[in-house]
Amino acid sequence: MRNNRAMSTGPHRIAVLALHQVVGLDLGTPSQVFSTARAADGTPFYDVRVCTPGGRPVRSTAGFQVVPDHGLELLDTAETVIVPGIHDGTALTAGTVEPEVTEALRAAYERGARIMSICTGAFVLAAAGLLDGRRATTHWAYAERFRRLHDRVDLDPGVLFIADDRVLTSAGVAAGIDLCLHVIRLDHGSEVANRAARRCVMPPWRDGGQAQYIEQPVPKATDTSTAGAREWARQRLHEPIALRDLAEQARMSVRTFTRRFRSETGLSPAQWLLQQRTDHARLLLETTDLTVDQIAHRCGFGTTAALRQQLHQRIGVAPSTYRRTFHPRPELVES
Known part of the structure; x- marks a missing residue:
């Protein structure tokens, strides 16, 4: 359900806790993504600030020091606390963190704050005892180490992010952006999240359950691509689209097109098309008053049963349930 914290007076307060050897990209991700989430009149929805233990400078992995404006007292009033990844320290080597960090994180959670981690920030949350008995994820390369240190955590390193009640964890690097966009979507709906994604030049949605990209080579750039065919298909989701139609748009044989399509997207054409239709249906459920039957036809499913x-x-829910969660006017829900 949409987060009630989004309805509090003033911008939602976010504290980013930077520790020694904080990952530079992870540190900047919350400020960059959440700052793009604004109301139609430009009013910001979030106020993001950075803190460290004692307000002391910490070294980042990107070759610069972080000189914060706040100490751990920032967590006392934060509605969301985010721990970026780290590349050094006892959280990674021994599964422990400073008592003051543990106390601040646990106190924030116990008074109702949402707690998040990016990449190896999950080691910090686990060391503070906030992941015991929960599902969580972290960067796939650190999975075995995590399991050795925290056997009471149900680790799933094969997904982009996991939300377990008020504790959310994400995989490495860009997955932190996915998690931040997911939270914006929960708090303020699809339109705001999509605008934020466009400002960040990111896809508006990658499911948390999507596999991490583990040791897969990046395809070499070529003069030919399936991108044009994909865009052609996006404009015609309401129509029947055959594999041969897509191949013809790309001026390739079906065999060549299928091979190149998978190398560029990681999906078969049929899987990708189904994903696009489902994503478009979600958008229409969130932003329009069309009936579920109308949406099913506009997205190429043909029947309400197929869409359902x-x-x-x-995502494990029915269309009506999804609309109740994300539509700004839930009273318009139909069965």
Whole structure:
């Protein structure tokens, strides 16, 4: 359900806790992403600030020092606390953090704050005892180390992010952006999250359950691509689209197109098309008053039953339930 914290007076207060050897990209991600989430009149929805233990400078992995404006007292009033990844320290080597950090994180959680981690920031949350008995994720390269140190955590390193009640964890690097966009979506709906994604030049949505990209080579750039065919298909989701139609748009044989399509997207054409139709249906459920039957036809599913099946398979809810969660006027929900 949409987060009630989004309805508090003034911008939602976010504290980013930077520790020794904080990952530079992870540190900047919350400020960059959440600052793009604004109301139609430009009013910011979030106030993001950085703190460290004692307000002391900490070294980042990117070759610069972080000189914060705040100490751990920032966590006393934060509505969301985010711990970016780290590349050194006892959280990674021994599964422990300073008592003052543990106390501040646990106190924030116990008074109702949302707690998040990016990449190896999950080691800090686990060391503070906030992940015991929960599902969580971290960068796949650190999975075995995490399991050795924290066997009471249900680790799943094969996903981009996991939300377990008020504790959210994400995988490495860009997955932190996905998690921040997910939170904006929960707090303020799809339109705000999509605008934020566009400002960040990011896809508006990658499911948390999508696999991390583990040791997969990046395809070499070529003069030919399936991008044009994909854009052609996006404009015609309401129509029947066959594999041969896509191949013809790319001026390739079906065999060549299928091979190149998978190398560029990681999906088969059929899987990708189903994903696009489901994503478009979600957008229409969130932003329009169309009936579920109308949405099913506009997205190329043909029947309400087909849309219901795909939506349930992908995110585990029925169309009406999804609309109740994300539509700004839930009273318009139809069965």
